[in-house]
Amino acid sequence: MPLLVMKFGGTSVADLxxxxxxxxxxxxxxxxGYDVIVIVSAMSGKxxxxxxxxxxxxxxFDAREYDAVVASGENVTAGLMALTLQEMDVPARSWQGWQxxxxxxxxxxxxxxxxxxxxxxxxxxAEGFKVAVVAGFQGVSAEGRVTTLxxxxxxxxxxxxxxxxxxxxxxxxxDVDGIYTTDPRISSKARKLEKIAFEEMLELASxxxxxxQTRSVELAMRYNVRLRVLSSFEDTDENSxxxxxxxxxxxxxxxxxxxxxxxxxxxxTLFTIEDRPGVASGIFGPLADAGINVDMIVQNISEKDYxxxxxxxxxxxxxxxxxxxxxxxxxxxxxxxxxxxVKYDELIIDEDVAKVSVVGIGMRSHAGVAAKMxxxxxxxxxxxxxxxxxxxxxxxxxxxxxxxxxxxxxHDAFELEKA
Amino acid sequence: MPLLVMKFGGTSVADLxxxxxxxxxxxxxxxxGYDVIVIVSAMSGKxxxxxxxxxxxxxxFDAREYDAVVASGENVTAGLMALTLQEMDVPARSWQGWQxxxxxxxxxxxxxxxxxxxxxxxxxxAEGFKVAVVAGFQGVSAEGRVTTLxxxxxxxxxxxxxxxxxxxxxxxxxDVDGIYTTDPRISSKARKLEKIAFEEMLELASxxxxxxQTRSVELAMRYNVRLRVLSSFEDTDENSxxxxxxxxxxxxxxxxxxxxxxxxxxxxTLFTIEDRPGVASGIFGPLADAGINVDMIVQNISEKDYxxxxxxxxxxxxxxxxxxxxxxxxxxxxxxxxxxxVKYDELIIDEDVAKVSVVGIGMRSHAGVAAKMxxxxxxxxxxxxxxxxxxxxxxxxxxxxxxxxxxxxxHDAFELEKA
Numbered sequence: 001m002p003l004l005v006m007k008f009g010g011t012s013v014a015d016l017x018x019x020x021x022x023x024x025x026x027x028x029x030x031x032x033g034y035d036v037i038v039i040v041s042a043m044s045g046k047x048x049x050x051x052x053x054x055x056x057x058x059x060x061f062d063a064r065e066y067d068a069v070v071a072s073g074e075n076v077t078a079g080l081m082a083l084t085l086q087e088m089d090v091p092a093r094s095w096q097g098w099q100x101x102x103x104x105x106x107x108x109x110x111x112x113x114x115x116x117x118x119x120x121x122x123x124x125x126a127e128g129f130k131v132a133v134v135a136g137f138q139g140v141s142a143e144g145r146v147t148t149l150x151x152x153x154x155x156x157x158x159x160x161x162x163x164x165x166x167x168x169x170x171x172x173x174x175d176v177d178g179i180y181t182t183d184p185r186i187s188s189k190a191r192k193l194e195k196i197a198f199e200e201m202l203e204l205a206s207x208x209x210x211x212x213q214t215r216s217v218e219l220a221m222r223y224n225v226r227l228r229v230l231s232s233f234e235d236t237d238e239n240s241x242x243x244x245x246x247x248x249x250x251x252x253x254x255x256x257x258x259x260x261x262x263x264x265x266x267x268x269t270l271f272t273i274e275d276r277p278g279v280a281s282g283i284f285g286p287l288a289d290a291g292i293n294v295d296m297i298v299q300n301i302s303e304k305d306y307x308x309x310x311x312x313x314x315x316x317x318x319x320x321x322x323x324x325x326x327x328x329x330x331x332x333x334x335x336x337x338x339x340x341x342v343k344y345d346e347l348i349i350d351e352d353v354a355k356v357s358v359v360g361i362g363m364r365s366h367a368g369v370a371a372k373m374x375x376x377x378x379x380x381x382x383x384x385x386x387x388x389x390x391x392x393x394x395x396x397x398x399x400x401x402x403x404x405x406x407x408x409x410x411h412d413a414f415e416l417e418k419a
Numbered sequence: 420m421p422l423l424v425m426k427f428g429g430t431s432v433a434d435l436x437x438x439x440x441x442x443x444x445x446x447x448x449x450x451x452g453y454d455v456i457v458i459v460s461a462m463s464g465k466x467x468x469x470x471x472x473x474x475x476x477x478x479x480f481d482a483r484e485y486d487a488v489v490a491s492g493e494n495v496t497a498g499l500m501a502l503t504l505q506e507m508d509v510p511a512r513s514w515q516g517w518q519x520x521x522x523x524x525x526x527x528x529x530x531x532x533x534x535x536x537x538x539x540x541x542x543x544x545a546e547g548f549k550v551a552v553v554a555g556f557q558g559v560s561a562e563g564r565v566t567t568l569x570x571x572x573x574x575x576x577x578x579x580x581x582x583x584x585x586x587x588x589x590x591x592x593x594d595v596d597g598i599y600t601t602d603p604r605i606s607s608k609a610r611k612l613e614k615i616a617f618e619e620m621l622e623l624a625s626x627x628x629x630x631x632q633t634r635s636v637e638l639a640m641r642y643n644v645r646l647r648v649l650s651s652f653e654d655t656d657e658n659s660x661x662x663x664x665x666x667x668x669x670x671x672x673x674x675x676x677x678x679x680x681x682x683x684x685x686x687x688t689l690f691t692i693e694d695r696p697g698v699a700s701g702i703f704g705p706l707a708d709a710g711i712n713v714d715m716i717v718q719n720i721s722e723k724d725y726x727x728x729x730x731x732x733x734x735x736x737x738x739x740x741x742x743x744x745x746x747x748x749x750x751x752x753x754x755x756x757x758x759x760x761v762k763y764d765e766l767i768i769d770e771d772v773a774k775v776s777v778v779g780i781g782m783r784s785h786a787g788v789a790a791k792m793x794x795x796x797x798x799x800x801x802x803x804x805x806x807x808x809x810x811x812x813x814x815x816x817x818x819x820x821x822x823x824x825x826x827x828x829x830h831d832a833f834e835l836e837k838a
Contacts (some may be wrong), residue, residue, distance in 0.1 A: 072491040079488035172500035
């Protein structure tokens with residue numbers, strides 16, 4: 001029997017009416033001949049309520065107890081979903097993490113999958129059950145304690161089950177109807193993508209198009225699980241949404257697939273640092289220790305003698321990070337300077353920048369993408385402050401007030417409105 | 420190490436402040452040198468919310484899914500209680516039913532204990548944990564599904580753990596500070612009992628003094644678990660509350676320990692039924708099938724010939740049941756008459772009665788209790804409609820409007836205000 005994994009997030013199971021709506025989608029797939037594994041999140045708001053109780057009780061909480069408390073939200077949804085399906089005459093039962101069992105590491109609150117044995121669920125399918133409703137986001141450690149995977153873990157649960165059960169596809173139902181070439185609120189020309197490669201999705205997700213948990217996409221890529229993102233709130237069929245899949249499954253990909261952006265960036269420049277081995281680690285070591293998510297890093301080659309106080313070659317170093325981490329980053333750098341780990345003359349912070357990126361696997365085999373991007377920006381008079389590139393992405397930092405304009409200009413330049 | 424079981428009901432863990440208050444009581448016992456097993460209910464209101472969702476989803480729900488959903492409330496409290504204790508530097512961890520494991524039958528929603536192996540929890544005590552916080556009301560079936568014991572099951576969980584772990588005592592913390600000779604709202608002379616025998620507690624509980632779940636008292640009696648009922652909301656010490664214990668532990672017991680009552684009773688009389696073997700079962704069989712909780716049953720001996728339509732001896736039969744079951748009882752009897760299972764001339768329903776009972780194990784060895792009771796009632800001009808007796812209880816049905824007066828008169832007559 002072919003098997004599908006279907007995952008419903010918190011807003012898709014927010015109340016009994018929405019659970020019913022989700023169950024109807026499951027029933028449709030059963031009627032098409034699939035065995036289905038449904039992965040459910042907690043009803044929206046419930047996880048926050050539980051987390052709030054834990055944090056109020058114990059600010060430095062025991063993560064094992066945190067997990068025991070917080071995982072209960074998914075158990076409730078799983079039971080209610082199973083009951084809803086039974087009411088529709090679909091043979092279904094709920095599964096808590098320890099019942100499957102979903103074996104994970106003991107890293108509570110950020111556990112990783114070890115193993116998902118198929119035997120128990122397969123036995124129930126063999127008995128005539130058509131649907132296994134699995135509580136997402138949770139597992140069980142070797143010590144027999146409840147574990148959780150961290151926020152967004154239900155997406156990862158879905159992909160892990162799809163891999164373990166050789167699912168034909170893993171459908172992620174959410175409150176958007178797919179992945180777009182860019183945010184439709186910024187460009188009215190944004191177009192829904194029919195397919196997107198894992199690598200592109202990873203770049204888009206980490207850049208702010210937060211539809212799928214990054215970790216779930218990584219896992220899908222590793223096990224080649226075909227992921228589909230589609231809407232819980234619309235009628236959907238086998239062509240709905242966006243398929244996230246291996247590059248090979250995408251016949252003709254465009255050079256650029258999407259334009260991503262991140263509004264709340266800051267740019268920090270350290271002027272006049274020594275240009276010698278070990279300087280970069282003297283800067284980014286303390287930043288990592290302080291938990292700063294450093295994103296783009298640019299170092300200019302600028303070899304010239306400076307003055308007696310600063311002999312030898314000197315250079316400047318620029319990096320970007322989320323704007324709300326600036327105070328912590330500044331403190332970490334000042335402390336590193338005081339401790340003699342790094343020397344700089346001046347620390348310049350620019351909190352008025354945004355990042356805009358073009359992403360596409362086609363870029364690998366096409367020259368001129370960067371040139372086209374920079375030209376499109378210059379035509380609109382947008383100054384580029386920092387540039388960083390990867391194999392399938394080109395990112396620039398620009399003045400925040402030009403962000404929307406830049407996204408629109410790039411969307412037009414690469415003709416993303418055309419299928 | 421001596422061990423205590425402490426149970427906190429829903430109102431005692433209704434919010435984080437109350438959980439903290441309960442945890443302080445646990446800490447005190449740990450400081451006195453006890454290992455403690457804490458049994459917790461769901462935060463008050465939570466179980467009702469979950470039950471409501473299940474019933475709305477599926478009126479004839481799958482009890483396995485009902486249990487999976489509803490048991491999650493206790494898991495939340497168990498985790499929060501463990502965290503609260505840890506914050507107070509008391510080494511504690513939470514236990515869900517399947518982790519202990521609390522092995523039960525597969526009778527979902529009304530499961531019974533099979534076995535509570537000590538090994539897992541004992542191993543943690545040996546490691547230095549001082550408190551095991553166990554989610555009440557739940558267990559796990561041989562099939563590995565979550566089970567629940569039915570409402571009030573947390574009391575039963577507490578007693579079962581006390582029996583399994585040879586606890587010195589099982590303290591039930593609740594919203595009253597003990598068992599009284601009668602309801603203080605009805606008689607201002609009501610006095611808190613220091614001790615009460617299991618048998619007396621059973622009679623009082625089933626008669627409306629609903630502090631302890633009947634089943635938990637039965638279990639405590641079978642395994643001779645010393646139960647203490649005391650208040651969550653007051654400072655308590657080793658002498659607080661009321662001890663429910665074996666008769667042997669009560670040195671000098673009074674003839675009558677308490678006056679119980681039940682306001683919402685109805686009396687149903689079947690006039691002119693045949694007086695022959697099989698008639699009673701012809702009446703009470705259909706009532707049992709209809710789920711009627713028949714309480715007192717009185718049949719008068721009245722042998723006389725009646726008329727040709729009703730040859731042989733005839734009699735009348737009276738029984739009492741909760742007033743809200745009267746319509747169902749009436750329907751069941753009329754259907755039984757129509758089906759020829761029972762014959763009666765007339766069905767008289769009196770919905771204006773209440774039951775008042777005196778309870779005491781001393782009654783067994785003392786004559787004259789009934790006479791004293793009837794005299795006290797007659798002095799106040801209260802007419803007795805039905806009398807029923809057991810070894811340690813005498814109950815009467817009277818006009819409802821005299822109920823308070825009767826309770827006060829009996830409390831005075833047996834001098835229950837005196838210790």
